Amino acid sequence: MPSEGTWVYVVNLRRVYWGRRTRRAIRAVRMVREFVRRHTKADEVVIDNELNNYIWSRSREKPPARVKIIVSIREEEPEEGGERIRKAVVRLAGRKLRPGRYKG
Structure with missing residues (x-):
């Protein structure tokens, strides 16, 4: 389980x-x-x-076969108190990035 940070993944959508x-x-x-x-x-x-x-750019019938994504993970405190929430923000990655962990 990765801690807070940034990761690059390639997701196969075939x-x-x-x-x-x-x-x-x-x-x-x-x-x-x-x-x-x-x-x-x-x-x-x-x-x-x-x-x-x-994903939707080529219509609903022909999505891309794979997508390279950047996942930023962070933990947030809820306003009312209670347990911390792990939140992952997923963005589209550029072509030059390789899969793995990045500092930032």
Whole structure:
């Protein structure tokens, strides 16, 4: 389980093409969310608008086969008190970044 920091992942979305054609982009967004939750143990996953637009850019029937993402993890205190919340913010990565952990 990674602690606070920034990670780069490549998410394979080929399994989305097994499903119904009209639900592929919806399933791709859900797969990215589940992938991040599984790899970071985050309580809350926030997908950036740029990544969402990239997945939906080729219509709902033809999402990209793989997506390179940057995941920033941080822990936040709730306003009312209680347990800390692990929050993962997911953004679209550039082409030059390699998968792994980055300081920042």
